[in-house]
Amino acid sequence: EKPWTVPALLDAKRGGRKLVMLTCYDAGFARALDAGGVDLVLVGDSLGMVVQGHGSTLPVTVDDIAYHTACVARGLARALLIADLPFQADASPQTALAASTRLLQAGAGMVKLEGAGHKLEVIRYLVEREIPVCAHLGLTPQSVLRLGGYKVQGRDDAAASQVRADALAVAQAGASLLVLECVPTPLAAAITADLEIPTVGIGAGPQCDGQVLVLHDLLGINSGHRRPKFVKDFLADGGSIAGAIGAFAAAVRDGTFPDAEHSYA
Numbered sequence: 001e002k003p004w005t006v007p008a009l010l011d012a013k014r015g016g017r018k019l020v021m022l023t024c025y026d027a028g029f030a031r032a033l034d035a036g037g038v039d040l041v042l043v044g045d046s047l048g049m050v051v052q053g054h055g056s057t058l059p060v061t062v063d064d065i066a067y068h069t070a071c072v073a074r075g076l077a078r079a080l081l082i083a084d085l086p087f088q089a090d091a092s093p094q095t096a097l098a099a100s101t102r103l104l105q106a107g108a109g110m111v112k113l114e115g116a117g118h119k120l121e122v123i124r125y126l127v128e129r130e131i132p133v134c135a136h137l138g139l140t141p142q143s144v145l146r147l148g149g150y151k152v153q154g155r156d157d158a159a160a161s162q163v164r165a166d167a168l169a170v171a172q173a174g175a176s177l178l179v180l181e182c183v184p185t186p187l188a189a190a191i192t193a194d195l196e197i198p199t200v201g202i203g204a205g206p207q208c209d210g211q212v213l214v215l216h217d218l219l220g221i222n223s224g225h226r227r228p229k230f231v232k233d234f235l236a237d238g239g240s241i242a243g244a245i246g247a248f249a250a251a252v253r254d255g256t257f258p259d260a261e262h263s264y265a
């Protein structure tokens with residue numbers, strides 16, 4: 001199969017083709033994900049928690065993401081590589097451009113950033129400068145201090161309307177993809193119907209255009225934190241790492257993951 005491109009994401013949504021996405025932090029796993037037919041690979045700032053052992057994503061630096069992006073890029077032939085802008089790298093358009101340039105030069109094909117509000121200007125600034133952007137709404141882990149923990153977002157009507165308006169705004173600003181984290185299934189379904197760009201859910205129900213999990217969660221590696229409801233250990237049934245990756249990809253494509261047990265009503 002040919003390598004993924006940014007325009008092909010829109011075609012996938014129009015064609016009703018589900019997107020399979022996993023996080024990854026090194027070349028060995030990158031090779032396994034690519035061989036397993038994973039479409040999108042994310043060097044997430046979750047590496048602060050699952051690789052570095054921190055309690056949040058806030059300590060992660062651009063150097064950290066650039067290092068892991070370069071490692072992962074060497075293992076990929078087909079998947080589209082997305083790299084997170086870590087905490088405050090996207091505080092201004094200029095810092096976001098500098099960080100994103102490094103990440104694209106390290107091998108990423110797109111950068112991801114959290115939030116809307118003043119980030120809309122950042123998204124526009126990057127897209128105008130030929131940097132594809134993935135937005136990220138709902139539970140944004142870089143907001144953990146303000147939120148007071150990792151909680152489901154958009155539960156009441158006012159909060160849901162805000163997330164829905166933010167989703168339209170990030171798409172309007174030029175984002176090519178939208179990650180929705182920890183929002184009720186009906187809200188994610190409404191946003192997915194609103195947008196031309198694909199949504200990729202994590203704890204956002206089965207009606208998103210794709211699904212993403214943290215690699216360590218997929219493999220049942222316990223990070224010492226309480227396991228969120230949306231996490232499923234695919235290694236338990238998959239029997240091997242390749243089997244777990246294949247089982248996740250198949251379950252996303254046939255719509256059996258996430259089920260109600262792994263979603264928020």
Ligand code: KIV
Binds near residue numbers: 043045212213214
């Ligand atoms: O950092 C990360 O792993 C992420 C995913 C959970 C979407 O942002």
Ligand code: NA
Binds near residue numbers: 044045046084141
């Ligand atoms: Na992230």
